[in-house]
Amino acid sequence: MSRSYNDIDRINIAKQEYKNWSEGEEITIDSEDGKSRKSIGIVSQVIDNKITGEQAYIITNTKKTVSPNASLTKREKVTEVTVLYRGSTGIDQWKKEPLDVWKDWLENDIPSATQIFTHTGGRVVTPQLKSAAKTLKNSLNNYPNAKHYVYAHSLGSMxxxxxxxxxxxxxxxxxxGAYLYEGPNAYSLLTPEQKKMAEALRGKIYNYVDFKDPVTIGYGAYKENVGQLIAIDSKDMNDIGKQHMWGGYQYDKEGNVLTDAKGYAALAKNNTREKLDGLEDLKKIFAKSGGNLSDSEKIFLDAAEALALTQGVKMTIQYDMNELQKTYKKAIDNADDLWRDTLKDARTIGTSLSESERLDALASGGATEASIRTKPKAKYQKKLTKLTAIQKEYDELINNIKHAIAEQLQNDQELAQQIGSA
Structure with missing residues (x-):
């Protein structure tokens, strides 16, 4: 069954590309409770192309290695493949890994960056780009029934x-789905045919860009890019390395990255689609095991679908709610500042007047503490309270559905076992 992840999960998956995995090892990430691990799958192939510099991992959702050399029968049983493309080896590693640094920087990063920056010298397609394309094609061919999920960072993103x-x-x-992080915009390197495919896949590719990261070159207004651009609402790390390695990313309490309205909408659509696809897969598994769905299975699927849709709606409007909260809080602060400045100006101008006389003079012109400070603050506080209540209602609804699902699984161990083994 396909699984859904939040942004923290996905970034943790992408980070695995920088570890030295061997064929047959299981890749796991932390679960939400922090007490257990989520299995991503088994490393079934390690790509380390010394000629082009490409480094990648092919991970299958199996209990044992299913290499490209395995029988077709075994490869046909693989239903999910995760492809991890590794980013550049740090230029500071030139003494330890001189070949990797040379291949990544001199033969790939610099030529591609020059093309993206200047649009001169013709279309530069480096050996590593061609090698990476071959890797994905081979994997799609080797595992003919598997959905493929791609993760990449930096040069790997490109x-x-x-x-x-x-x-x-x-x-x-x-x-x-494809989740690409902090890489240059490769759109200008594509042929017209490749650009058509990039557009066809637009709804499945999520291109995360922190504009405080200098590596993310080639993006901007009126510029095309591969996939949906997720502009990160990041904090400034004052460190190029940390900024590049996801250091500035911020998340909401659901583990979703903070972004703009378009980003939230795109991610909400993706998250909902993934969850509904997973439920559809689960429904097929239920049907295989016993023909018609049992009442318990129907209740679970209905509740899980309601949860997915509710979470999707909340995430879609999350950006607007966040912005409204900021606006209302700023308006409350502004009311305090405006009244303070009004009093300051009155004292500067009316030096010969007493404080009560100054207040009377202001009031005669309609400038009272009530009109400038108290009433506006109360108005915006009321709006803020209403907005908070809406968020609370969504959170309570989501928590209630989660609780109902957990309670059902606790009381129906057979169903829980079915889901756990799916």
């Missing part, structure tokens, strides 16, 4: 953008 744009229509139908 290679993934190119690789995804280089597949054909049939292959594209098996891309479940």
């Amino acid at each position: 290679t993934a953008q190119y690789a995804l744009s280089d597949i054909n229509e049939k292959e594209a139908s098996r891309i479940g």
Whole structure:
């Protein structure tokens, strides 16, 4: 069954590309409770192309390695593949890994960056981009029934953008999603045909960009890019390395990255789609095990669908609610500042008047503490309270559905076991 993740999960998955995994090892990430681990799958292939510098991992959702050399029968049983494209080896590692640094920077990063910056010298397609495209195509061919999920960071993001744009229509139908972080905009490196594919896959590719990160070159107003641009509402780390390695990312309490209205809408749509797809897969598993769905299975699926849709709606409007909160809080602060400044000006001008005389003079002109400070603050506080109540209602509804689902699974161990093994 396909699984849904929040942004913290996805970034933790992407970070695995920088670890040295071996074939047969299981990749896991922290679960939400912090007490257990979520399994991403088994490393079934390690790509370490010394000629092009490409480094990637092919991970299958199996209990054992299913390599590209396994029998077709075994490979056909793989239903999910995660592809991790590794980013550049740090230039500070040139003594330890000189070949990787040379391949990444001299043969890939710099030529591509020059093309993206200047749009001169013709379309530069480096060996690593071509190699990455071949890796994705091979994986789609090796695991013919598997949905593919792509994660990449930095140079890996650029290679993934190119690789995804280089597949054909049939292959594209098996891309479940792509989550690309902090890479240059590779759109200018694509052919017209590749640009068409990039557009066709737009709804499945999420291109996360922190504009405080100098590596994210080539993006901007009126510029095309691969996938949906998720502009990060980041904090300034005052450190280029930390900024580049997700250090400035901020999250809401659901683990979703803080972004703009378009970003929230795109991620909400994706999260809801993933969850509903997962429920559809689960429904098929239920049907296989016993024909018609049992009442318990129907109740679970209905509740889980309601949860997915409610969470999707809340996330869609989250940006607007956040912005309104900021606006109301700012208006409350402004009312205090305005009254304080009004009194200051009155004291400066009316030096010969007493405080009560100054207040009377202001009141005669309609400038009272009530009109400038008290009433506006009360008005915005009322709006803020109403907005907070709306958020609370959504949170309570979501928590109630979660509680009902947990209670059902606790009381129906057979159903819980079915879901756990799906």
